[in-house]
Amino acid sequence: MALVGASVLAGVGLVVVPGASAAPQPEAGTVLRTTDITDRPDSKVAGAGRVIAMTYLSENPDGDLIPVRGTVLIPSKAPRPGGWRLMGYAHGTAGLGDQCTVTDRMGHEGRYDDWLGPWLKDGYVITATEYAGIGGPGVHAYLDGEVAGKNVLDSVRAARTVVAQQGGTASPAYITSGASQGGHASLWSASLADDYAPELRNVGGVVNSPPVNIADYFQLLRPGVPPVAVPDYVTYFSYVMAGLKVARPELDVDSYLTPLGRKVVEDAKTFCYPNQGRATRGMNVGQLIARPFDQGPLIPALREATGVPTSGFGAPMLVQQGTLDPVSFAPLTTQFVNEMRTDGADVDFREAQAGHGLGAWAETEALQWSNAQQWPGR
Template structure:
């Protein structure tokens, strides 16, 4: 936020008039907002011949730009990809997996959906490729702002949920265009960490936002819950926390809050160093953010307690997860030793879901940290295949 102080009013008026005349003479016309409806495909390109784009189990891969929501509710272009199985579709068409990636960063260079084959050890194909081998189309969104217009609002659940559902819509259009067959209208949403948060929101919104689709099941692991509880304790001098990349996550959350809630003066809570870190978070990818913030603590970034004033209530609303209203069965997977998404908070969240009648299966893994092993991910695929009835 810029401040303008000490400028005489008459000079301000003159400057505005001169600037207006200059812009009218030299500036290009404003770019029109995209027209269409949520999920419309703006453009699609086959990228199967790019080695970094195709997992071993994918027959064809398409780079897709489609329309979906931003934090203001406007339709904007969002990036994603569609990967097709090698087996031909059956009479009812392929099933769809809406895969939501974990934290990759907020900048335009932090995309992953067009580089799913860029994995030297082939581990991604072992766990994500299994969905392809089980006859699912993989519809993968980048979320609004990553590789597209605007800044990504990290953990803005309603936006990520809509981006996910619109990616499913776009995938069905792409399959029809390039293969000539229909897909099932049912899909499974799946993701971990940030992606788990997005998958839960897509489940919550599916019935009202995309009634033509059927969210058959949701799988989420390492889901951030109770983030506002973390932030409530942060104040100047807050001690170092032994959590991997804690400053990176902190900066992403506040950078996202600035995008989603511009009415909250986030900068007023930050030191000059903090403002620089948050600004950099809008462009740095996850792999870059760790080294860039090495040695810093969140206590160095804040100038007053985050619990003061309007920031914490806004953050609580911004990062929330619904505790009721889910239309599809849920599998929540949690590493017991996870120090990013804490097991006690996840357990409390599950208890609230169950008390509200939500169909949730909860599995914890005693030796697992943040994320899942390949075996645990394959367990989730099996759960989706055996627990789900497909209206195809």
């Protein structure tokens, strides 16, 4: 694992003195800088007493430590004995570009008040990470789960430092939570937790509408198929392809795309979700494909880059899924959960007649489920 950039070393105040031993290299989860943004417009979620923007070190697809952004929301409520509980939050798809950050604007129009507010009011510190490449060096490798999972875990490490800097104490026990892309990241962080962050204690993982086994239906794509113009599908497709180009640069992704497809995927590197949806209105995925995806190395590479382990979960998992989900298909989630259970995972699987966005009620259920787990001192 390498550390990238002299500016990062300067950011943590490391100095190499001639003739002396080199200072120890900073580790994943090291906090580089913090800014109190409590009083900024759009920063505060209901129940938060203080909101701290942070930059910390975590991995990119090359295994290098780079600066990654995130936000720590500290509750107004006093901590439990032993410190505040921690929830590592992984946000859903917003885009790949540097301007597509989410965590520094979570208070906008109260959009997270019903979702994350109850966690804060119950005494959880929420550490919400961006993903490597969003608002920092490089390009975000969309759905590279191992990278996103490590980003979530390193944000938990960093959040404990931030809370201590603010005069508080956060427990080493934590839970992860996320929906859509964030559900994918939460699965990965839970599977990596015991080996990657053994000094912490993973109490459980919450997963909503996860994109699992996506290579199973991407392998059906070919020129002209599908022919239906759905902007969300084109946007999702473009992000997956752009992310694959970052995660597997040796793969000639462009050879599978038409000239229009190459442009759309290039735009995906900078256009946030709403803008990419507007830019692709009237297009269909079939227009973007030059040759069948099941030919050559693309699908194996996609499966490797975006797949999720079905084993290694050392804590219970709650998986919530809408049966009418048009993006993360319910049968694929059911198949994945069955594979997890076969491999020994403790999974509480709950389905509801809903689409991709499950609604705030899912977070209420998740909080109740979290509080029923085996937290220290409970």
